[in-house]
Amino acid sequence: MSSILTNNGAMVALQTLKTINSRLAETQQEISTGKSVATAKDNSAVWAISKVMEADVKGFQAISDSLNLGQSTVAVARQAAETVSELLTDIKGKIVSAQEENVDREKIQADISALRDQISAVVGAAQFNGLNLLSNVSLTIGSGEINILSSLDRSGDGVSASDITVRKQDLSFQEQVLGTTAVATLADYVTGTPAAITGADTSAARTLTFMGGVVEAGIGYQVTLSTPVGNASVGDGGGDFSPSAGVYEYVARDGDTAQDVATELAKLINNGQADTVTASVNSANAAGDTGLEFSFTDSTDGVTFAFAAYQSTDAVVGGGLSQLANIDVTSQDGADSALLAVEGLIDVAIDAGAAFGSGQGRIETQLDFVSGLTDALKSGIGTLVDADMEEASARLQAIQVQQQLGVQALSIANQAPQSLLSLFQ
Structure with a gap:
C-alpha cells in the first residue's frame, strides 16, 4: 500500500543519514583534536586512566626541576671540596718545606696563611641559591642534611614522595666549644x-x-x-x-x-x-x-x-678544618705538629669531595631515570587517547561517500509520493 502521509523509505533513509552524519562528526573531531578520547564521554575508563597518568607526568616534570636544582647545588659543593683538597695539598708542600732548618719559616707561614684565607674564601662562596653544603655547624635538628625530591611512588595505598638525602660536610675553621x-x-x-x-x-x-x-x-x-x-x-x-x-x-x-x-x-x-x-x-x-x-x-x-x-x-x-687555624710552622715543634695535622685535614677534604661526588652521581642517575620514565608515560598516554590519523583519514573519505549516498537515497525516497499523481490523471 502506498501512502502520501507516511513515507517509510524516507524515514529509513533519514535515520541512516543521521547515523552517517554522527560518525562523520566524530571523525572530524578526532582529526581536529588529534585524540580518539578527548572527553570522558568518548571512553570514561580510558579517559580516567589517561588523566591519572597526565598528573604523574606533571609531577615528574616538577621532580626533574628539583633534581636539576639539587644536582647544581651538590656540584658546587663537590667542586669547592676538590679545590680545598688541592689547596691543602699546597699547604702540605709548604709545611714539608718548613721541616728544613735553613729556611725562612716566617715567609712560609705567610704563604700558608694566604692559602688558608683562600680556603676560607672558597668555602664561603660554595653556595647555590643561598645553600652552602660545606657548612654544618648548626645545632638545629635536621640542618645537617638536605633532602632532594627524587620520585613519586604510586601504590595501592596512594602516592608517596621519595627523597635523595645528601649530608652536609663541614670545611670551616670554627673552633669547637665543649659544653659545661x-x-x-x-x-x-x-x-x-x-x-x-x-x-x-x-x-x-x-x-x-x-x-x-x-x-x-x-x-x-x-x-x-x-x-x-x-x-x-x-x-x-x-x-x-x-x-x-x-x-x-x-x-x-x-x-x-x-x-x-x-x-x-x-x-x-x-x-x-x-x-x-x-x-x-x-x-x-x-x-x-x-x-x-x-x-x-x-x-x-x-x-x-x-x-x-x-x-x-x-x-x-667545631669546623671540619678547625685545626688549620692553629697551624704555625715558625718553630720546629710547630712544623712537626702541622705535618701530622695536615694529613688529617686533607683526608677531611677528600672525604667531603667523595661524598658529594657520590651524591651527585646518584642524582644524575635518578635524573636520567625520571626523564626516561616521563617519556614512557607520555608514550603510554598517547597510545591510549591519540587518534590514528591514517585510519581517521581513510574513514573520513569512506563516511563522506556514505553521506553522499545517504543524501541521494533520501532524495529518491522523498520523490516516491510524486509517482502517485499518475494514478489520478
Missing part, C-alpha cells in the same frame, strides 16, 4: 662506675656509653689519657691542638651517629698516625645500652682513661 654541664646518665660499663678507670692488659677495650644510646647535636664527648699510648701522645693533645694535654674532645654535629662520634675521637687519639685505637659501637652492658668501645693496639698497662660527656646552651660544633 656533665651528662649525669653517662656511665662506664667496663667497671660499672663512671669517670676514670685504669688499664691493665694489652689491647684492652674501653667502653663509653652514651645517654640513652642517642647522639644529639651539641653534646661534647671527651676522652682523657694519663700517659702516652702508642701514637696517642699526651704531650700535644693528640694532635687536636687542645689546651689540655692528653684530652680528646669532639662536639657532635647534627646528623652524627654514635659511630661518627667514635670515628672522630679515634682520629684524634690516633694523632694522624697508624691506628693506635679502633673505635666501634656495640652493646655495652647487660641492659643493651649502646656504647663506644675503644680497642688499643698498644699496651695500656698503668694508663688511666677518663670518659665524660657535656652539654650546654653555649656549646659550639
Whole structure:
C-alpha cells in the first residue's frame, strides 16, 4: 500500500543519514583534536586512566626541576671540596718545606696563611641559591642534611614522595666549644662506675656509653689519657691542638651517629698516625645500652682513661678544618705538629669531595631515570587517547561517500509520493 502521509523509505533513509552524519562528526573531531578520547564521554575508563597518568607526568616534570636544582647545588659543593683538597695539598708542600732548618719559616707561614684565607674564601662562596653544603655547624635538628625530591611512588595505598638525602660536610675553621654541664646518665660499663678507670692488659677495650644510646647535636664527648699510648701522645693533645694535654674532645654535629662520634675521637687519639685505637659501637652492658668501645693496639698497662660527656646552651660544633687555624710552622715543634695535622685535614677534604661526588652521581642517575620514565608515560598516554590519523583519514573519505549516498537515497525516497499523481490523471 502506498501512502502520501507516511513515507517509510524516507524515514529509513533519514535515520541512516543521521547515523552517517554522527560518525562523520566524530571523525572530524578526532582529526581536529588529534585524540580518539578527548572527553570522558568518548571512553570514561580510558579517559580516567589517561588523566591519572597526565598528573604523574606533571609531577615528574616538577621532580626533574628539583633534581636539576639539587644536582647544581651538590656540584658546587663537590667542586669547592676538590679545590680545598688541592689547596691543602699546597699547604702540605709548604709545611714539608718548613721541616728544613735553613729556611725562612716566617715567609712560609705567610704563604700558608694566604692559602688558608683562600680556603676560607672558597668555602664561603660554595653556595647555590643561598645553600652552602660545606657548612654544618648548626645545632638545629635536621640542618645537617638536605633532602632532594627524587620520585613519586604510586601504590595501592596512594602516592608517596621519595627523597635523595645528601649530608652536609663541614670545611670551616670554627673552633669547637665543649659544653659545661656533665651528662649525669653517662656511665662506664667496663667497671660499672663512671669517670676514670685504669688499664691493665694489652689491647684492652674501653667502653663509653652514651645517654640513652642517642647522639644529639651539641653534646661534647671527651676522652682523657694519663700517659702516652702508642701514637696517642699526651704531650700535644693528640694532635687536636687542645689546651689540655692528653684530652680528646669532639662536639657532635647534627646528623652524627654514635659511630661518627667514635670515628672522630679515634682520629684524634690516633694523632694522624697508624691506628693506635679502633673505635666501634656495640652493646655495652647487660641492659643493651649502646656504647663506644675503644680497642688499643698498644699496651695500656698503668694508663688511666677518663670518659665524660657535656652539654650546654653555649656549646659550639667545631669546623671540619678547625685545626688549620692553629697551624704555625715558625718553630720546629710547630712544623712537626702541622705535618701530622695536615694529613688529617686533607683526608677531611677528600672525604667531603667523595661524598658529594657520590651524591651527585646518584642524582644524575635518578635524573636520567625520571626523564626516561616521563617519556614512557607520555608514550603510554598517547597510545591510549591519540587518534590514528591514517585510519581517521581513510574513514573520513569512506563516511563522506556514505553521506553522499545517504543524501541521494533520501532524495529518491522523498520523490516516491510524486509517482502517485499518475494514478489520478
